[in-house]
Amino acid sequence: MEPQGLAGLLVIAFVAAYTQTLTGFALGLIMMGGVGLTGVIPLTDAAVLVSILVVVNAAQVLAKGWRDIAVVQFLPALAASLVFLGLGYWLLGLMVANSLDWLKLVLGIVIVASSIQLSLKPAPLAVPSGRASFVGFGAVAGIMGGLFSTAGPPLIYHFYRQPLKPAAVRETLVAIFAVNALIRLGLVAATGRLPSAAFWPALLAVPVVMAATYLARRHPPPLSPLSLRRMAFLMLFLSGLSLATPTLVHVLAGAP
Secondary structure (H helix, E strand, O other): OOHHHHHHHHHHHHHHHHHHHHHOOOHHHHHHHHHHHHOOOOHHHHHHHHHHHHHHHHHHHHHHHHHHOOHHHHHHHHHHHHHHHHHHHHHHHHHHHHOHHHHHHHHHHHHHHHHHHHHOOOOOOOOOOOHHHHHHHHHHHHHHHHHHOOOHHHHHHHHOOOOOOHHHHHHHHHHHHHHHHHHHHHHHHHOOOOOOHHHHHHHHHHHHHHHHHHHHHHOOOOOOHHHHHHHHHHHHHHHHHHHHHHHHHHHHHHOO
């Protein structure tokens, strides 16, 4: 990896982790969008890196907060996400084997759709949703996690509607994402798709993420939570649009 490419990757990782710590979401989406736009590493390697960073971030968060996990909601959502994680990972391999353009196009659409969905303020529910709903949202999250290690948006939307303490929502989501990331890493290893040796300098993103998390907690910017969320939505929307639009034009131009 060229020094300038590594520097760019570390900047993306810092922005993603800083935003994640302030808003509670977006690490995977920002990382995948940034890598898709810059091409500093292949998207498949970026998904591996995101999985590693999600586990690191979760270890920091859950070290003290694991007792707040809402077990009743956690178990069905996790079970469904793990079942469908394999389907998402299979779809990723299918797209990589056939067309990187389609891979970029799907990623761009996922980021745009996620940014729009996350910008919607979930209407709070008076009573908790049934287990079937957590299974459904968990399944969608599993497919997205298998594809790009970005399982967050469906579950974030659903969990923030629940009459649960904010800490319970946050810790439960972090725990689900961490388990998904670990299983996805296991799938990568089992299928022999581990990145080449040229990828390993990208692991310098791990201490960068830890530093960004620490700085965001200790020295947050003088902005309201609403302003921070709006900035994150806009950043995601523009990155997804910038990734999907030229790829769609290229796909259409190459169509018979």
